[in-house]
Amino acid sequence: MAGGLMPAVPHPIPYQGSKRLLAPLILGHFPTRVGTLYEPFAGSAAITLAAAGLGLATRFRIGDSLAPLADIWTRILADPKRLADEYESLWRAQQADPRAFYDDVRRAFNEAGGSARLLYLLARCVKNAVRFSHAGDFNQSPDNRRLGRSPTRMRTNILGAHELLRGRAQASAGDYAEAIRHATPDDLVYMDPPYQGTSGSNDQRYHQSFDRPRFVADLEGLLDRGVPFLVSLDGRTGAKTYGPALPAHLDLTRVELHAGRSSQATLSGRASETYESLYLSPALATAHTSLPRSIREASPDTRRAR
Structure with missing residues (x-):
């Protein structure tokens, strides 16, 4: 084209x-x-x-x-519904105090990783961009003007990517x-x-x-x-x-x-x-x-x- x-x-x-x-x-x-x-x-x-x-x-x-990022793609290809469910749980849990919840998820990600946590952070953070501190921790701030992509839209995109690539794609870290x-x-x-x-x-x-x-x-x-x-x-x-x-x-x-x-x-x-x-x-x-x-x-x- x-x-x-x-x-x-x-x-x-x-x-x-x-x-x-x-x-x-x-x-x-x-x-x-x-x-x-x-x-x-x-x-x-x-x-x-x-x-x-x-x-x-x-x-x-x-x-x-970045292994958790590659794992997002692995799960989109192999287990998209569960990834969408985990994202929805995180998104809904932030409602009472979005900023404090973002900080908690960021801390948990830096301590234990997790593809769903990273997906949530990417949906919420400034410029949707991965940034790291000198110590190697994810340190991008949240965009406090928004709560990130809605669970419905995220699920549509996850399942859509799965269907588009199903049976002909592999992901690796x-x-x-x-x-x-x-x-x-x-x-x-x-x-x-x-x-x-x-x-x-x-x-x-x-x-x-x-x-x-x-x-x-x-x-x-x-x-x-x-x-x-x-x-x-x-x-x-x-x-x-x-x-x-x-x-x-x-x-x-x-x-x-x-x-x-x-x-x-x-x-x-x-x-x-x-x-x-x-x-x-x-x-x-x-x-x-x-x-x-x-x-x-x-x-x-x-x-x-x-």
């Missing part, structure tokens, strides 16, 4: 940032046939769900280094390199690691810091094996950039996707636009460099106005 309207797909874990807007542009760079789509930095698995909704791959492998070890030239790897500009060795906001030299070496390995891949990595908002470009020796094509105006900039009265870089391995770049690079280009109204 070359952009345009996306069919509605369920998303149990709320999308972060502009991924929902960028998904049509990213999917437009998929090859015609994909055996297995690997998404080893899955998070909300936005690209997996969107690709499944459009029938762009036969099988799916979802991975994440662990290192991204291990998750893609069995990828072949008939498959596709999509990777969206934490931006280097916000996840370096001195920044513990993410569960796992980004080792750029190792990542580059792993991309070299994929190239040697002939495995096609797409990487969302660095980006910029106005004049502020996040991370350097990937090295030229990889021979990747860098496409800058326009994601629209920065919400943070809008709140502060600035008119900064946000862009995300998408890197295409050589085989993908040959066929897809003329596709839309902006959510505006991808909109049907814009195309009609040309």
